[in-house]
Amino acid sequence: MGLIASKQTKLSSEADPTTAYLFIWIAVIWLTIVEGGQAALVGLAPVNKELYRDSHPTSYKCTSITNKGDNLDRYLLGRQLMVVILVFCINIAGRPLDGARLWGLPVWVSDIMLQSGLAMVLFTCNVGQLNTQVNASHCMLDYVNNYFALFTVWVAMAIEFSGLLHSSYLVQMAVTTMAGKKIESKEEPRNPVQTWFFYFRCILSLVILIGCFAVTLEALFQGKTTLWEGFPAWLAIVIFFALMSVVGMLEGMQIAFFAVSKIPESERGDSVWAKKTCDLLFRGEGHNLPGFMIGRQLCVVSCMFFIARVTSVSIPEGQENLFGVGDALEQLFGTGLLGALITTICASISWQLVASAFPLAFLSSPINYYLLRLCLLLESTGLCEAAWVIAAGHRKIAGFQRDEVYIGTAEERAMGEMDDLCTKVSMEMHDEGPFRRKTGTPLKS
Known part of the structure; x- marks a missing residue:
């Protein structure tokens, strides 16, 4: 915040501090809704929405959208791009200018905290992501x-409908074919018109993705990005692909870990590295899994900030635009949207799909083991402990309560003949059941 006030960030220097403050806080607050919304809507998917129709009408509207057909998958796909775009927006507003100094801090402190981007990473993780996941995982109904x-649900659905990410479905088809599986759907088969429209968007998405790569690589070769001055183009390209691979590995590991957590130890394959990784992950009382999630968040956000810097086009004054395009299109290149699209498809969704289809094979690489070690090391530093304090304060101010207060536990709902997976509910039975209360009213302790 101090850098913005002193006009030592990209946006505050080009516009003004007020604009930069608004931009960064809107992005961070929206990021909290996107991250928390995922935890809440995925968690509420198996719960009968009639239970909270009266007590949480807006939550009911959200789940009425996401629980219909394959809409939850569509929401998650669109949401993934939203996360990357919002992180890129935070980078635009808060990235310090080269040589930025603040409050007379020693040069080495400024270099570590400001120039490296560590301060911005910690700000994004603690304020925009981890604290909201803590609250949303227990207070799903109140959170959404x-x-x-x-509105965020509708935006995510609109992004998916636009077709920008439809090349991910091509990856999904290829992966499921290799795995000898079929893509499961909760909807009727597409009619010819729907099929044509679907594949049209897949091809369009693929063309756009190729175009994004072409622009990004051309900008890197010509030195027309927001990278540090004098940074070799070849090294930037190597690091760009390396960091995308790291992000992809971490995204895939998350999916694979959740998958193998439900598999008996005896069925976790013969790979030495897969066994070592699982042994480390599930050691003791299982605290390493949430520890990995925290460390993973730090790694992913750090990589995304660097990728944002690599992929944001910046044309020096007096030089020609890339490929001779107009100024309006060149400004679009400079927003980082192209990098966000590349990162979402190639460094996130694709890897998740592979890990989902082949979880044990995915964990058979030694890279997973060492990345797990790195994430656990980062978590052990306590850099993200502030997220718990922020979450507690937010929960107190907002008056969040656990979902059990409103709808009981899964066992209580089962006793009340309100099975989560039911599609019809007898309200009379519910009022006369063990709860002896109206739907959505708090349980008495």
């Missing part, structure tokens, strides 16, 4: 019971 969350 607002129109901002509903």
Whole structure:
């Protein structure tokens, strides 16, 4: 915040501090809704939405959208791009200029905290991501019971409908074919028109993705990005692909870990590295899994900030635009949207699909083991402990309560003949059941 006030960030220097403050806080607050919304909507998917129709009407509207057909998958796909775009926006507003100094801090402190981007990474993780995941994982109903969350659902659905990410479906088809599986759907088969429209968007998405790569690589070769001055182009390209691979590995590891957590130890394959990774992950009382999630968040955000810097086009004054395009299109290149699209498809969704289809094979690489070690090391530093404090304060101010207060536990719902997976509910039975209360009213302790 101090750098913005002193006009030592990209946006505050080009516009003004007020604009930069608005930009960064809107991005961070929206990021909290996107991250928390994922935890809440995925967690509420198996819960009968009629249980909270009266107590949480906006949450009911959200789940009425995401629980219909394959909409939850569509929401998650669109949401993934939203996360990357918002992180890139935070980078635009908060990235320090080269040589930025603040409050008379020693040069080495400024270099570590400011120039490396560590301060911005910690700010994004603690304020925009981890604290909201803590609250949303326990207070799902309260967290999405607002129109901002509903608006976010519609935006994510619109992004998916646009077709920008449809090349991911081509990856999904290829992966499921290799795995000898079929893509499961909760919807009727597409009619000819729907099929044509679907594949049209897949091809369009693939063309756009290729174009994004072409622009990004051309900008890197010509030195027309926001990278540090004098940074070799060849090294930037190597690091760009390396960091995308790291992000992809971490995204895939998350999926694979959740998959193998439900598999008996005896069925976790014969790979030495897969066994070592699983032994480390599930050691003791299982605290290493949440520890990995925290460390993973730090790694992913750090990589994304660097990728944002690599892929944001910046044309020096007096030089020609890339490929001779107009100024309006060149400004679009400079927003980092192209890098966000590349990162979402190639460094996130594709790897998740592979890990989902082949979890044990995915964990058979030694890279996974050492990345797990790195994530656990980062978590052990305590750099993200502030997220718990922020979460507690937010929960207190917002008045969040655990979902059990409103709808009981899964066992209580089962006793009340309100099975989560039911599609019809007898309200009379519910009022006369063990709860002896109206739907959505708090349970008495």
